[in-house]
Amino acid sequence: MDNSELISRARCVLRLNDMGEFTRPSPRQYPHQWNWDSAFIALGLSHFDLPRALAEVRTLLRAQWRDGMVPHIIYPTGASDYFPPPDFWRTENLPHAGAIPSSGLTQPPILATVVRAMSGPTHTAQRDFLQEVFPRLLAWHRWFHTTRDADGTGLPCLIHPWESGMDNSPLWAGALDRITPINLPPFSRRDTIHVAPDERPLAPDYERFVYLIDCGRRLRWEPRALLEQMPFLVQDVLFCSILHRADQDLRMLAVKLGQDTYEIDGWLARTHEVFDTRFWDDERGLYLDYDVRAQAPIRANANVTFAPLFAGLASPEQAARLVVEHLDNLVEYAPGADSQFRLPSVAKNERGYSPRRYWCGPVWIQMNWIIAGGLRRYGFAAQADALVRDSLALMAQSDFREYYDPRDGSGCGATDFCWSAALALEMAASPDSSPHPGELKS
Numbered sequence: 554m555d556n557s558e559l560i561s562r563a564r565c566v567l568r569l570n571d572m573g574e575f576t577r578p579s580p581r582q583y584p585h586q587w588n589w590d591s592a593f594i595a596l597g598l599s600h601f602d603l604p605r606a607l608a609e610v611r612t613l614l615r616a617q618w619r620d621g622m623v624p625h626i627i628y629p630t631g632a633s634d635y636f637p638p639p640d641f642w643r644t645e646n647l648p649h650a651g652a653i654p655s656s657g658l659t660q661p662p663i664l665a666t667v668v669r670a671m672s673g674p675t676h677t678a679q680r681d682f683l684q685e686v687f688p689r690l691l692a693w694h695r696w697f698h699t700t701r702d703a704d705g706t707g708l709p710c711l712i713h714p715w716e717s718g719m720d721n722s723p724l725w726a727g728a729l730d731r732i733t734p735i736n737l738p739p740f741s742r743r744d745t746i747h748v749a750p751d752e753r754p755l756a757p758d759y760e761r762f763v764y765l766i767d768c769g770r771r772l773r774w775e776p777r778a779l780l781e782q783m784p785f786l787v788q789d790v791l792f793c794s795i796l797h798r799a800d801q802d803l804r805m806l807a808v809k810l811g812q813d814t815y816e817i818d819g820w821l822a823r824t825h826e827v828f829d830t831r832f833w834d835d836e837r838g839l840y841l842d843y844d845v846r847a848q849a850p851i852r853a854n855a856n857v858t859f860a861p862l863f864a865g866l867a868s869p870e871q872a873a874r875l876v877v878e879h880l881d882n883l884v885e886y887a888p889g890a891d892s893q894f895r896l897p898s899v900a901k902n903e904r905g906y907s908p909r910r911y912w913c914g915p916v917w918i919q920m921n922w923i924i925a926g927g928l929r930r931y932g933f934a935a936q937a938d939a940l941v942r943d944s945l946a947l948m949a950q951s952d953f954r955e956y957y958d959p960r961d962g963s964g965c966g967a968t969d970f971c972w973s974a975a976l977a978l979e980m981a982a983s984p985d986s987s988p989h990p991g992e993l994k995s
């Protein structure tokens with residue numbers, strides 16, 4: 554497929570999944586609206602249908618909870634054959650929940666970054682739209698920095714692996730191992746009907762996902778109780794980097810709208826202050842996730858370690874170590890005898906690496922986009938170009954799949970997958986641009 558074919562096929566995938574008010578991530582596997590999927594989808598749509606892109610964002614934010622959370626799955630059209638169905642979450646009639654049926658969890662807040670990119674130099678400023686969505690984005694970010702702050706750092710805690718977006722990553726293995734899923738509510742998995750079981754989470758992981766939903770609904774999704782009692786409580790490098798970057802983009806939107814930036818400046822300063830202490834491992838030259846319940850770093854090497862570059866949170870020295878010691882390292886992430894395509898989601902020499910199993914090793918296009926943007930911000934243009942080139946090659950070779958086997962580039966998971974298509978449009982339009990890079994840490 555050449556670039557123009559790829560672009561027209563990508564548009565078709567976004568149209569195929571257009572449900573009118575929202576875009577489902579893929580036809581059978583994910584028939585509802587997902588939070589960060591919708592944000593990436595809006596970015597893709599903005600390349601050829603800006604009004605539809607803005608509608609995607611509006612539908613997502615319409616589901617915002619009264620306390621500020623924007624949920625991870627939204628069911629605007631009710632139940633389907635997807636598990637969990639809307640009533641499984643027991644979020645209806647909670648005083649702090651929203652008006653649209655939804656899950657009780659959230660997802661990585663890439664939305665402010667997308668909204669800023671859509672109102673950037675390539676598109677006409679949408680002042681009314683910005684005025685409408687800005688207060689909602691601000692409320693969501695405030696919710697992360699306060700309601701999900703368990704330790705005074707302002708770094709949000711995640712209460713379920715689904716909130717990270719990286720459901721069965723080896724990052725969560727230790728925390729999930731400590732959980733015994735007792736008295737599970739009756740359920741039957743639907744995710745292995747349309748996707749091969751060996752590309753999906755293993756049964757013990759999935760049981761723990763369901764167990765954690767049950768814990769949340771018993772606590773009536775009450776934020777304080779969740780922080781105090783959920784058996785899974787972590788701080789994730791990718792999530793916190795996306796939030797910090799989104800705080801920067803939200804600040805730019807505030808400036809554009811003539812709004813006060815005092816509160817956002819406070820979040821930015823606080824994250825800068827605590828990020829290294831919480832996540833940086835100077836001995837290994839890696840950013841490591843943190844298990845808040847165990848009060849210990851999570852020692853797994855996953856590609857989230859490169860995400861702080863996207864947020865300008867690394868010093869030039871830290872960035873150089875990440876690139877030289879890890880990204881370009883044949884044993885960990887660089888293509889070599891055992892892999893052809895960048896970037897495995899988990900280091901190839903990491904325990905738990907499994908090149909076709911969901912978040913245990915496959916290449917994800919949105920991770921490549923985030924990491925390429927970060928590399929470019931730090932001047933690693935060759936490495937960023939390689940990530941974009943590999944992403945476009947994977948999609949040309951294996952179509953718009955949910956994830957790809959880094960060994961041979963074969964497609965895995967859901968088919969006609971929207972965020973891959975959306976980011977193909979973004980990468981093909983501006984292969985060498987990171988949207989609005991900002992300051993770096995000195």
Ligand code: DGY
Nearest residue numbers: 625626636715720744
């Ligand atoms: C799933 O159903 O596997 C999703 O990742 C939940 O968000």
